[in-house]
Amino acid sequence: xxxxxxxxxxxxxxxxxxxxxxxxxxxxxxxxxxxxxxxxxxxxxxxxxxxxxxxxxxxxxxxxxxxxxxxxxxxxxxxxxxxxxxxxxxxxxxxxxxxxxxxxxxxxxxxxxxxxxxxxxxxxxxxxxxxxxxxxxxxxxxxxxxxxxxxxxxxxxxxxxxxxxxxxxxxxxxxxxxxxxxxxxxxxxxxxxxxxxxxxxxxxxxxxxxxxxxxxxxxxxxxxxxxxxxxxxxxxxxxxxxxxxxxxxxxxxxxxxxxxxxxxxxxxxxxxxxxxxxxxxxxxxxxxxxxxxxxxxxxxxxxxxxxxxxxxxxxxxxxxxxxxxxxxxxxxxxxxxxxxxxxxxxxxxxxxxxxxxxxxxxxxxxxxxxxxxxxxxxxxxxxxxxxxxxxxxxxxxxxxxxxxxxxxxxxxxxxxxxxxxxxxxxxxxxxxxxxxxxx
Numbered sequence: 001x002x003x004x005x006x007x008x009x010x011x012x013x014x015x016x017x018x019x020x021x022x023x024x025x026x027x028x029x030x031x032x033x034x035x036x037x038x039x040x041x042x043x044x045x046x047x048x049x050x051x052x053x054x055x056x057x058x059x060x061x062x063x064x065x066x067x068x069x070x071x072x073x074x075x076x077x078x079x080x081x082x083x084x085x086x087x088x089x090x091x092x093x094x095x096x097x098x099x100x101x102x103x104x105x106x107x108x109x110x111x112x113x114x115x116x117x118x119x120x121x122x123x124x125x126x127x128x129x130x131x132x133x134x135x136x137x138x139x140x141x142x143x144x145x146x147x148x149x150x151x152x153x154x155x156x157x158x159x160x161x162x163x164x165x166x167x168x169x170x171x172x173x174x175x176x177x178x179x180x181x182x183x184x185x186x187x188x189x190x191x192x193x194x195x196x197x198x199x200x201x202x203x204x205x206x207x208x209x210x211x212x213x214x215x216x217x218x219x220x221x222x223x224x225x226x227x228x229x230x231x232x233x234x235x236x237x238x239x240x241x242x243x244x245x246x247x248x249x250x251x252x253x254x255x256x257x258x259x260x261x262x263x264x265x266x267x268x269x270x271x272x273x274x275x276x277x278x279x280x281x282x283x284x285x286x287x288x289x290x291x292x293x294x295x296x297x298x299x300x301x302x303x304x305x306x307x308x309x310x311x312x313x314x315x316x317x318x319x320x321x322x323x324x325x326x327x328x329x330x331x332x333x334x335x336x337x338x339x340x341x342x343x344x345x346x347x348x349x350x351x352x353x354x355x356x357x358x359x360x361x362x363x364x365x366x367x368x369x370x371x372x373x374x375x376x377x378x379x380x381x382x383x384x385x386x387x388x389x390x391x392x393x394x395x396x397x398x399x400x401x402x403x404x405x406x407x408x409x410x411x412x413x414x415x416x417x418x419x420x421x422x423x424x425x426x427x428x429x430x431x432x433x434x435x436x437x438x439x
Contacts, residue, residue: 033069035436036125037061040141041132041202042074045082046247046299048330049203049349050133055330056202057132057155058090064429067438071096071122073140075133077246085329089208096122100139107251109139123148128175128436130155132202142170151175151435153195155428156202158372159184163191175435178428181374199428200375200421203352206330213328214335221293221322226341228291228322229284229400230354233274233304234346235266236368242300265368273346274308276386277364279393280344280400282313285320288404290341295324295333297347302327337361342403342410344396346388348372355381355418360403360410362396364388379417 039061042054054074061070071094076082078097086093098119100112114120123129123144129152131141145152146166153176160183163171171177172192178199179185188196217223241259245251254262281292294305305323313321328336330353337343337350338357345351348369351361364386365373376385386396403410433439 033067035065035068035127035438036071036122037065037068037436038071038073038122038126038129038144039132040073040075040129040138040144042072042076042082043133043138043249044243044247045076045079046243046327047349048297048328048333049347049352050249051076051082051085051330052203052206052334052349052353053133053156053201054086055089055208056204056206057130058086058093059205059207060202060425060429062090064426065433065436065438068127068436070094071126073098073119073122075138075140075249079246081329085208085331088331094122098140100143114140114143123150126150128152128432130432132156142166145170145173153177153432153435154179155432156180156199157184158370159187160371162187176428176431181372182378183371183374195431197428198378199424200379201349201352201372203349204356204418204421205425206334206353207356208331209335209338210329210331211335213332214339217324217332218336218339223291223293223322223336223339225339228293228340229281230293230295230337230340230343230345230350231277231281231309232295232297232343232345232347232350233277233301233308234297234366234369235304236269236273236366237262237265238298239263239266239300242303243298247299269366270304270308273364273366273388274304275312276388276391276393276396277344277346278309278312280396281309281321282317283397284400284404285317287401289320291320291322293322293324293336293340295336295350296327297333297345297350299327301347341407342400344400351376351384355414358411358414358418360384360407360414362386362399364391364396379420381413381417 041057043050073096083095096118098114098116099107100109101115102108102112129144131138131154153174155178157179174193176195177193178197180201182198239262240248241254294309296302310321334353337354337359340359343350343354343361346364351363354361362384363376366388
C-alpha cells in the first residue's frame with residue numbers, strides 16, 4: 001500500500017479525527033519533508049507488545065506529522081523480520097541499529113558510545129528526539145539528550161521511581177513527558193519539565209494488519225469470525241533466561257541466583273493464577289459452544305499452554321481449544337484479535353491491540369507487571385481489569401458472558417474508551433507539532 005493511500009485509510013479508521021482540522025487535512029498528502037524526528041523506540045522482538053509501541057507511534061507520527069522524516073533507532077537488534085515489518089507499512093522510515101559500547105566493545109548503556117556512525121549523522125540532522133517505548137526512558141535517548149542541544153521528549157512511557165542523577169536532569173530539561181499511565185505522574189511531581197501529562201500507550205494506535213496470514217491460520221484451525229476468544233498466559237516474572245539474547249531487551253546472562261528467585265516466584269503462583277482463566281474458558285465453551293485460541297504475546301508464552309491452560313481441562317472442553325504454536329508478528333496477531341469475540345490476557349498489550357480493533361478485551365493483572373496497567377482505569381475500562389489476587393474465576397466468567405450476551409453494548413464500551421484515547425492522542429500530537437515548529 002502506498003503511503004498516501006495508507007494515511008488516508010488510517011485517518012478514516014480513526015473516525016475521521018485526523019481530517020477534521022484543516023492543518024492535518026492539508027498536510028496528509030505533503031511530500032515535502034521539512035522536519036526530521038529521531039525516534040528511539042523498540043525494546044525486544046520477542047514481544048508483540050513491544051513492537052506495538054513502535055508501530056503505534058509511527059502511526060501517530062505519520063498521521064499528525066506527515067511532513068516529518070522519521071528515523072528509527074530501536075534497541076531491537078538487527079533482525080530482518082523486524083525491519084521488514086516496519087518497511088512493509090512505512091517504506092520511507094530509515095532504521096538505524098546501534099548499541100552503546102565502551103572502548104573495549106562491551107555494551108555499556110550508561111557511558112558507552114553508539115557503534116554505528118549513522119546515529120551521529122541522524123542526531124545532527126534531527127530537529128526533535130522522541131523516546132517512545134513504554135518501560136521508562138531508553139538509554140539511547142539519554143545519550144542524545146546529554147550530547148546534543150536539541151529539543152527532546154518522551155511519549156507513552158512509564159516512570160515508576162523517583163528520578164535522580166542523570167535521569168532527573170534529562171527529565172527536567174525535556175520539552176515534554178507524556179506518560180502512558182497516570183500513576184507515573186506521581187513520580188514526576190518534582191520534575192521541572194513544563195509539559196507533563198498523560199498519553200495512553202502508543203500501542204493503542206498500532207492498527208497494522210496481515211489479513212492473509214491471519215485468515216489462513218483461522219481457516220486451517222476452524223476459527224470462525226467472532227466465534228472464538230483468545231487467551232494469553234503469563235507468569236508473574238518473565239523468565240528472560242529462556243529467551244534468545246538477540247530477541248530480548250538485554251543480552252547479559254542471568255545468574256543462577258536470579259533464575260532460582262524468578263522460578264520460585266512463578267512456581268508459587270502459576271497454577272492458581274491460570275486456574276481462574278481456565279474457569280472462564282470452560283464457561284465460554286460449554287455455554288456458547290465456541291472455540292478458544294491459546295496464543296502468545298511473548299515468545300515464551302507458548303511453553304505455558306499445556307501445563308497451565310490445556311492439560312487440566314475436561315476432555316469435552318479440550319476439543320474446542322486451538323493453540324498458536326508458532327510465534328507471530330504484531331500485524332497477524334492484531335488481525336486475529338480483530339476477528340475474535342474477545343481477548344483475555346495476563347499480558348498487558350494484547351488487550352490494547354484488541355481494543356484498537358474494536359474487540360472487547362480483559363486484562364488479568366498480576367502485581368508484578370508494573371504500574372502500567374493503571375492505563376486501563378485511566379481510559380474508563382475498570383470493569384475489564386481483574387486484579388489477579390482479588391479475582392475469582394467466576395468473576396472473569398460472568399463478565400465474559402455479559403459481554404457475549406450484550407455484544408453491541410460491549411462494542412460501544414470499547415468505542416467510548418477509544419474515543420477518549422484518540423482525543424488525548426490528538427491533543428498530545430498537536431503539542432508535538434508545535435514543538436517542532438509545524439503549524
